[in-house]
Amino acid sequence: xxNQEKKDAKTSRQQKGQMMPNIWSRRLIRDIVLALTFxxxxxxxxxxxxxxxxISQGVDPIGFDPARFATGNHVFLHQLYDTLITLDAxxxxxxxxxxxxQRSSDGLxxxxxxxxxxxxxxxxxxADDVVFTIERYKTERVGANLLxxxxxxxxxxxxxPRTVRFTLTDLTPGLFDLLGxxxxxxxxxxxxxxxxxxxxxxxxxxxxxxxxxxxxxxxxQHWRNDRTMLDRITVRIIPDEAAAAxxxxxxxxxxxxxxxxxxxxQLRGVAGIRIERPQSSPRSYYLxxxxxxxxLNNQLVRQVISRAIDRKRxxxxxxxxxxxxxxxxxxxxxxxxxxxxxxxxxxxxxxxxRLLRSSxxxxxxxxxxxxxxxxxxxxxxxxxxxxEDLAKIGITLEIRTFDQARARTLLLASDFDMLLHVYxxxxxxxxxxxxxxxxxxxxxxxxxxxxYVALVxxxxxxxxISERRKxxxxxxxxxxDAAFIMPIVHEFPSYPMRQPLAGFRVDNSGFPIxxxxxxxxx
Amino acid sequence: MGPFxxxxxxxxLPVILLALMIIFAGLRLAPGDPAEMLAxxxxxxxxxxxxxxxxxxxxxxxxxxILWLRAALSGDLGLSLVNGLPVSELVGDRIxxxxxxxxxxxxxxxxIGLTTGLAAGLRPGSLTDRLVSTFASLGLATPKFxxxxxxxxxxxxxMRWFPVAGRTGxxxxxxxxxxxxxxxxxxxxxxxxxxIARFLRNSIIEARKSDHVLTAMSKGxxxxxxxxxxxxxxxxxxxxxxxxxxxxxxxGGTALVEIVFSWPGLGSLLINAIGNRDYxxxxxxxxxxxxxxxxxxxxxxxxxxxxxxxxxxxxxG
Numbered sequence: 001x002x003n004q005e006k007k008d009a010k011t012s013r014q015q016k017g018q019m020m021p022n023i024w025s026r027r028l029i030r031d032i033v034l035a036l037t038f039x040x041x042x043x044x045x046x047x048x049x050x051x052x053x054x055i056s057q058g059v060d061p062i063g064f065d066p067a068r069f070a071t072g073n074h075v076f077l078h079q080l081y082d083t084l085i086t087l088d089a090x091x092x093x094x095x096x097x098x099x100x101x102q103r104s105s106d107g108l109x110x111x112x113x114x115x116x117x118x119x120x121x122x123x124x125x126x127a128d129d130v131v132f133t134i135e136r137y138k139t140e141r142v143g144a145n146l147l148x149x150x151x152x153x154x155x156x157x158x159x160x161p162r163t164v165r166f167t168l169t170d171l172t173p174g175l176f177d178l179l180g181x182x183x184x185x186x187x188x189x190x191x192x193x194x195x196x197x198x199x200x201x202x203x204x205x206x207x208x209x210x211x212x213x214x215x216x217x218x219x220x221q222h223w224r225n226d227r228t229m230l231d232r233i234t235v236r237i238i239p240d241e242a243a244a245a246x247x248x249x250x251x252x253x254x255x256x257x258x259x260x261x262x263x264x265x266q267l268r269g270v271a272g273i274r275i276e277r278p279q280s281s282p283r284s285y286y287l288x289x290x291x292x293x294x295x296l297n298n299q300l301v302r303q304v305i306s307r308a309i310d311r312k313r314x315x316x317x318x319x320x321x322x323x324x325x326x327x328x329x330x331x332x333x334x335x336x337x338x339x340x341x342x343x344x345x346x347x348x349x350x351x352x353x354r355l356l357r358s359s360x361x362x363x364x365x366x367x368x369x370x371x372x373x374x375x376x377x378x379x380x381x382x383x384x385x386x387x388e389d390l391a392k393i394g395i396t397l398e399i400r401t402f403d404q405a406r407a408r409t410l411l412l413a414s415d416f417d418m419l420l421h422v423y424x425x426x427x428x429x430x431x432x433x434x435x436x437x438x439x440x441x442x443x444x445x446x447x448x449x450x451x452y453v454a455l456v457x458x459x460x461x462x463x464x465i466s467e468r469r470k471x472x473x474x475x476x477x478x479x480x481d482a483a484f485i486m487p488i489v490h491e492f493p494s495y496p497m498r499q500p501l502a503g504f505r506v507d508n509s510g511f512p513i514x515x516x517x518x519x520x521x522x
Numbered sequence: 523m524g525p526f527x528x529x530x531x532x533x534x535l536p537v538i539l540l541a542l543m544i545i546f547a548g549l550r551l552a553p554g555d556p557a558e559m560l561a562x563x564x565x566x567x568x569x570x571x572x573x574x575x576x577x578x579x580x581x582x583x584x585x586x587x588i589l590w591l592r593a594a595l596s597g598d599l600g601l602s603l604v605n606g607l608p609v610s611e612l613v614g615d616r617i618x619x620x621x622x623x624x625x626x627x628x629x630x631x632x633x634i635g636l637t638t639g640l641a642a643g644l645r646p647g648s649l650t651d652r653l654v655s656t657f658a659s660l661g662l663a664t665p666k667f668x669x670x671x672x673x674x675x676x677x678x679x680x681m682r683w684f685p686v687a688g689r690t691g692x693x694x695x696x697x698x699x700x701x702x703x704x705x706x707x708x709x710x711x712x713x714x715x716x717x718i719a720r721f722l723r724n725s726i727i728e729a730r731k732s733d734h735v736l737t738a739m740s741k742g743x744x745x746x747x748x749x750x751x752x753x754x755x756x757x758x759x760x761x762x763x764x765x766x767x768x769x770x771x772x773x774g775g776t777a778l779v780e781i782v783f784s785w786p787g788l789g790s791l792l793i794n795a796i797g798n799r800d801y802x803x804x805x806x807x808x809x810x811x812x813x814x815x816x817x818x819x820x821x822x823x824x825x826x827x828x829x830x831x832x833x834x835x836x837x838x839g
Contacts, residue, residue: 059794060605062560141572141576143573147569212689236687239781240784243784249679405553
């Protein structure tokens with residue numbers, strides 16, 4: 001550096017030094033203004049966003065593996081995990097982790113383009129993670145609830161890091177309902193899902209104290225973070241329903257999950273509390289008949305029982321008018337529902353007596369399996385009404401009640417004459433319900449005819465909605481006629497909550513969606 | 523005292539082993555299967571078999587027991603079949619709240635039971651005695667879950683004096699911890715205080731008829747001294763027996779109260795584990811419950827010795 005350059009530099013520093021106070025003061029003012037603006041905006045945002053939601057539920061989660069749909073797990077599924085697509089209120093698929101998709105011309109392959117998104121560990125989600133998730137759901141020892149339905153995806157292949165292709169066994173009309181419950185998992189951390197999540201959802205698991213509570217906090221890097229309204233969700237475990245209702249009344253919690261009649265009675269009319277019943281995911285209570293056991297192998301005898309059931313009385317007394325008596329597998333809010341069929345199973349003891357005479361079967365004794373409320377709500381009370389109804393036409397009913405483990409063993413082994421139970425998949429595409437142990441040919445009721453097999457198979461051969469509506473109408477009609485399973489009541493579960501809460505939703509499987517909830521506590 | 527306690531502990535080991543064998547076999551022979559509970563609504567037999575294998579339930583029951591016992595002796599109670607967490611951790615987290623509730627429940631039971639039992643025993647046939655008897659019968663007849671719900675409604679919901687659910691640890695503030703403990707402990711006391719009161723009342727009535735008490739009274743000793751030194755001390759032996767049994771029961775028998783008050787103790791853990799057929803957790807809880815019973819029994823033996831030197835001599839002899 002020459003002397004002149006040193007001088008210039010010195011002059012420059014002096015000039016800067018002279019200007020420094022002005023610059024600093026202007027910067028200071030600017031920074032203060034910016035900070036205040038930011039704080040004001042922040043306050044505005046937090047004013048819009050509820051800071052926290054405290055929920056109560058009766059049971060602990062069984063770890064944080066989203067392949068398991070145990071009741072205690074429902075609340076975290078859509079919070080900690082993302083799916084490829086979600087379904088809107090009309091049941092149409094909407095982009096989620098997949099920003100777009102395309103079916104092949106034969107309909108047997110579907111290619112998904114993934115958006116840029118990250119797991120909670122910070123790693124980008126790739127097509128390999130989707131492939132891993134699909135394979136994991138299909139692994140027997142994982143015990144995924146969706147395993148039987150996942151067999152429709154014969155192969156999942158990563159085309160490139162952001163493109164994945166599924167090959168299907170058939171057109172699989174219920175594919176999007178299925179994928180709406182397939183939660184994408186981080187293959188690096190799935191082994192730790194007994195303590196932490198392996199997801200990419202709008203919240204990440206911050207704390208779990210088994211038997212006490214678990215806490216989920218906003219995942220700031222979530223692809224939809226700007227639409228996440230709550231910063232923190234705490235799920236408290238309150239096993240007793242009355243205590244949960246009392247906690248809601250005293251402000252200990254904001255929302256009660258798995259609420260039942262006791263809580264509802266306690267909370268009805270209480271100021272500041274309302275009870276919502278989203279019409280997306282009914283609990284469908286049914287009577288199943290083992291068609292391999294005489295005299296239930298006689299279709300006329302099964303029809304006798306169907307006509308002898310006073311469904312309306314059961315809906316009124318057991319489900320306190322919150323359920324709707326029904327003949328068919330889907331509730332009135334579902335697109336597959338056929339209104340004309342609802343009169344075909346009306347309570348008619350005279351017709352039941354006539355059918356019994358026609359069957360040539362003498363009055364007989366039979367048993368019905370029921371279970372404790374936690375496993376099969378209302379089944380014992382329903383059985384008592386059924387016993388009265390059947391006695392009027394000369395059929396003696398023995399009610400057998402089991403704890404949930406024993407009841408489940410007997411159900412899976414088809415070791416029953418009749419059983420009362422419930423399914424919760426009825427809000428989904430019928431393809432997820434019909435080829436199953438409930439309604440499928442050769443299911444737990446051991447019912448199968450070539451015509452019924454062909455009819456059920458035909459439902460998987462088209463994705464045209466009007467055609468499908470007709471097919472499911474015929475399937476519902478066959479179910480009513482064959483009477484191997486008798487839907488009795490569809491009931492939409494209740495969710496008591498504090499008055500300011502809004503935006504609470506459940507998906508078609510009854511899994512809560514909480515990221516859009518507003519009105520939580522500050 | 524030391525050798526006596528050690529001998530009693532050693533005597534307890536076969537009892538614990540036998541109890542565990544019965545529990546282990548009983549669980550596996552009971553209807554229901556943890557693999558079926560986990561396998562979803564519509565599982566195939568292949569799925570159930572694969573889960574059973576992953577859980578180690580495909581081995582014979584004796585093989586499972588030996589494996590479990592070997593691990594348990596080294597302090598490893600295994601993993602929960604349902605959530606995969608270490609059983610020692612799950613059980614360990616619940617022992618504190620259960621012991622806390624058991625001690626608080628016993629303390630309140632003793633305070634209420636001793637006071638009312640003393641009052642009734644010193645004036646048999648009086649109005650106080652009849653009132654104590656009536657309330658004792660009511661307390662014994664009332665199901666704990668019902669009295670718990672009643673207390674929640676009155677003191678939690680209407681008066682808002684106490685929280686309606688959950689536990690606050692003492693590390694989070696003594697006042698809040700005591701508030702959260704009050705109603706569940708009172709619920710336990712409503713059921714247990716009458717037992718203590720009845721034992722004490724009858725015992726006092728008997729003791730007052732004994733020769734040494736009559737002698738003391740005839741010597742003109744003040745009634746207060748007679749009661750304290752001659753009546754009460756001897757009357758407490760059956761009460762200690764009752765309190766010991768109550769304490770043992772409270773370690774594993776507070777499940778309903780824990781559920782009503784969302785108290786994260788061993789009882790509610792046990793109930794859930796039985797429902798899910800989570801064998802490892804049930805076994806882990808039962809180890810603690812059986813040990814709790816045996817320890818409270820040893821404690822009772824020690825207290826016998828403190829109250830009555832003759833018993834101490836027999837025990838030490």
